[in-house]
Amino acid sequence: MNKLSSFLSKTEILNAAEQTLRKYGPDKASVTDVAKLLGVSHGTLYRHFPSKAALREAVTERWLEEMIVAPLTEIAAIPTTNALGQLRDYIAKLVELKQHHASQDSEMFKMYAAVTEESAALVEVHIRKLLDHIDLLIAQGMEQGLISRSIPAAVQARSVLYGTARFHHPAHAYEWRSPGIMQEFAQLWTLLERGLSEH
Amino acid sequence: MNKLSSFLSKTEILNAAEQTLRKYGPDKASVTDVAKLLGVSHGTLYRHFPSKAALREAVTERWLEEMIVAPLTEIAAIPTTNALGQLRDYIAKLVELKQHHASQDSEMFKMYAAVTEESAALVEVHIRKLLDHIDLLIAQGMEQGLISRSIPAAVQARSVLYGTARFHHPAHAYEWRSPGIMQEFAQLWTLLERGLSEH
DNA sequence: CAAATGACAATAATAATTATTTGTCATTTG
DNA sequence: CAAATGACAAATAATTATTATTGTCATTTG
Known part of the structure; x- marks a missing residue:
């Protein structure tokens, strides 16, 4: 169904799995459902992914990369003379993206939250990417004399x-869902920014 | 059973409920179990608490007060010429107490975590107490010229x-459970302290 | 007569049964 | 012969039947 080539690709499977996840939610979606959507036998999917858990992780990994990491990478990569302001934008974007998907893409967000509790490895890799971005911005901020060097980046x-x-x-x-949440974030950020600043 | 007076007191019920909770855990402990331990009919307990939820909340409320809030109130009340240092001690104690009970008093901690998701009111009251303590210490720190007045306490x-x-x-x-957790806290605190400081 | 009881209906939890899904692999297909 | 199939056993999940718990209240007890 909707196949572009005669052989199944990982991407096609991930697309179908994501569609199935969105339709039934992470608790109800089965490998069989994904196979049905693709018009193949479920056994076929096991030639591409060793287990249902691996398939769930792969879908989540791709979703995280596309929806969260990619937009953040973009922000981190913008050349700037104000790395501290950029760091604020970066964290604000991280917060905004997570909160946006929690409400607007709830099934995939649930999937992400579930995998988060199942696979420490996936979380670790994700955290590492964010830390690398933040580290870079802080190091730039140090070079610009904006961020204190008294603590390692x-x-x-x-x-x-x-x-x-x-x-x-x-x-x-x-x-x-609390209405004051973004104000609370802004206030905490003010405090953290004072802590980071060279002064 | 173990009754000091012939009539049931709230305290006796709370003691028995806490004992039952520790024995069976918050998922298995029933009102009937508590009544059995007290040697009374379960209907009697409903003359003291309107529902099982109310009983669970009352037990949790008392536990929170005794185990978490009371020791913190003590720290907050110590007279000091270094309110910022005291604030560090206060938060460190909060962290230590929560982590200690999570591992050493796990059934009651589970009960607390469950009630936390059921009763927003109880959480709100608890948070308010902590905020009042912290607010006080920060206000003192401002008077002592240690904490910046640029943001309200x-x-x-x-x-x-x-x-x-x-x-x-x-x-x-x-x-x-991660071994680095307390070091991570110490490092975050260093940053927050820089943010709070007058300089 | 305040306090407690215990019988009762409604609700929820557990256990037993049935149906689905997961994962494997010898066989088939293009 | 690489890719896919589908029959199969084992593991999970859904359904149903059964038992226990929650919450009420008219009645009993000290």
């Missing part, structure tokens, strides 16, 4: 990410 | 509590 990067966890970690998603 | 208090959520919010309990 990598250490400050972790503190910034963990310190803002309430606003982007999926375990806090139910708190994001 | 109440706002900074909320930022401090939410900024350290990863280290005391029950949703993050599974991350507390």
